[in-house]
Amino acid sequence: MSWEKLESRVAGGDRFAGLFATRAGDGGLVLSAHVTAPDGIDTLEETLPPGTVSYPALTQTIGAASWYERVIHDEFGVVPDGHPRLVPLIAPGEPTPRHVTGYGVFTIPHGPVRSGVLESMEYLVETPGEAIPHLNMRVFYKHRGIASRYAGMALSDGVLLAERTEGIASVAHALAFCHAAERIAGCAPSRAAGLVRVLYAELERIANHLDVAVRLADAAGLAVATARFALHKERVLRLVSRMCGSRFGRGVVVPGGVSAMPRLTPAEIGSEIAALAKPVTADAVALMATSSFLDRLRGTGPLAPDRARQHGALGPIGKAAGYADDARLARPYDAYPSLTELPARTHTAGDALARLRVRWEEVDQSFRLIRQAAGQLSERAAEPVGVPCYAATGRATGWAEAPQGEVLYDLSVSEARITRCAPRSASFHNLVLMHEVFAGDILTDFPFIEASFGLSVAGVAL
Numbered sequence: 001m002s003w004e005k006l007e008s009r010v011a012g013g014d015r016f017a018g019l020f021a022t023r024a025g026d027g028g029l030v031l032s033a034h035v036t037a038p039d040g041i042d043t044l045e046e047t048l049p050p051g052t053v054s055y056p057a058l059t060q061t062i063g064a065a066s067w068y069e070r071v072i073h074d075e076f077g078v079v080p081d082g083h084p085r086l087v088p089l090i091a092p093g094e095p096t097p098r099h100v101t102g103y104g105v106f107t108i109p110h111g112p113v114r115s116g117v118l119e120s121m122e123y124l125v126e127t128p129g130e131a132i133p134h135l136n137m138r139v140f141y142k143h144r145g146i147a148s149r150y151a152g153m154a155l156s157d158g159v160l161l162a163e164r165t166e167g168i169a170s171v172a173h174a175l176a177f178c179h180a181a182e183r184i185a186g187c188a189p190s191r192a193a194g195l196v197r198v199l200y201a202e203l204e205r206i207a208n209h210l211d212v213a214v215r216l217a218d219a220a221g222l223a224v225a226t227a228r229f230a231l232h233k234e235r236v237l238r239l240v241s242r243m244c245g246s247r248f249g250r251g252v253v254v255p256g257g258v259s260a261m262p263r264l265t266p267a268e269i270g271s272e273i274a275a276l277a278k279p280v281t282a283d284a285v286a287l288m289a290t291s292s293f294l295d296r297l298r299g300t301g302p303l304a305p306d307r308a309r310q311h312g313a314l315g316p317i318g319k320a321a322g323y324a325d326d327a328r329l330a331r332p333y334d335a336y337p338s339l340t341e342l343p344a345r346t347h348t349a350g351d352a353l354a355r356l357r358v359r360w361e362e363v364d365q366s367f368r369l370i371r372q373a374a375g376q377l378s379e380r381a382a383e384p385v386g387v388p389c390y391a392a393t394g395r396a397t398g399w400a401e402a403p404q405g406e407v408l409y410d411l412s413v414s415e416a417r418i419t420r421c422a423p424r425s426a427s428f429h430n431l432v433l434m435h436e437v438f439a440g441d442i443l444t445d446f447p448f449i450e451a452s453f454g455l456s457v458a459g460v461a462l
Helices: 004-011 063-076 155-163 167-185 191-219 223-244 266-287 291-297 305-311 315-320 352-378 426-431 434-438 443-453
Strands: 016-023 029-037 040-048 054-056 079-081 106-110 122-127 134-138 394-402 405-414 417-424
Touching: 004 029, 004 040, 016 063, 016 405, 016 417, 029 063, 029 405, 040 394, 063 079, 063 305, 063 426, 122 443, 134 434, 155 167, 155 405, 155 417, 167 191, 167 394, 167 405, 167 417, 191 223, 191 266, 191 291, 191 352, 191 394, 191 443, 223 266, 266 352, 291 352, 291 443, 315 352, 315 405, 315 426, 352 443, 405 426, 434 443
Parallel strands: 054 079
Antiparallel strands: 016 029, 029 040, 106 122, 122 134, 394 405, 405 417
16 A cells, blocks of 8 residues: 555645545445645545555654544554554543653543533543653543444435534534535535625634633633633624524535525624624733733643644644644635635744634634625625535535634535545544643643643544
């Protein structure tokens, strides 16, 4: 088996975007790797003949493939030869082996259920008492087998499952799924539908970034800031609910467009956004002027820029470490091309403070994008928001920029039924980097590193 083409693409600057396996009809195994291209995302495939028990590990040259190959090993039993740490990831396994030994070194288990962690996540900290030489993570206690559940579904049912794959990014997952379905069907949503999609996607981004601020403020013991940002997040969710009836924007994005126009007029949406933006901005400025808060974030959990680029770090994690690949700009979709192009600013510190700064910049950007989209939507209120979208047979990849980074769906349809759907969340892709940002830090920085990553364990446990 050869990965030369994929390795050459990555070496040339394209980003490795994911890897998954599918059992072929003859019993062989098809390995599908995703890699970014100037105009989209390509899929490169290698087929392992029936009876193959191993193949050369891609992780040896592309470190970002590590967790993907561990999942393939857990699901199909095929061994990636040369993988540096082939221990169970989604399958139950033996106790994780210790990596650090010596006098006074012990393991502190955090979890699998503890305050501050979404769903069930366990940290196994190997430490002599204060520093963290090594960290093990177990995040698949509630592995749900989402990918296998798509088989046999109609597209209309598939989008309902996509919305529930990662609850905090319901809109982004629905968009990525529908983009794939629309490519197969050859249908293009109207401009009005694209603008409506932007409204919900950017409101979802604001709510998620405010949630990170809530958790960081809480970890720092700033009760007023915690309450203020929780209030702002609640107001965003209630606005979404008033627009469509769901706090998470579910039921809006459908193959071919959206299910309906927002229940609020574009002018009302613009007014609501203006009323939200002012206090959010003021409180963000106040928080970022609090020296005791900044001291806890500055230098905490740094991610080196070269490692972020090698791994293809997504969303605020990548932007905070000098690597930006925002799908809204790099691979634009829906109405984003018609909106004012805003530069994807990056930072190089790569620490918890830089990750929060990126989120505040994205919140400000989202407010502006919503205002622009609402303004354009008022001129297109008479346009249809849905077009027929019957994906009879085909395969395509769809993507969308979730608050955590790019969401990716590899979808295959036959006779109007889903035969395979491989979703990839940004949380899964980025989580492996937490090993590096924790190593060398101290125990008291735990909540600040974890919150600044803004991960969704539900999205990881696909």
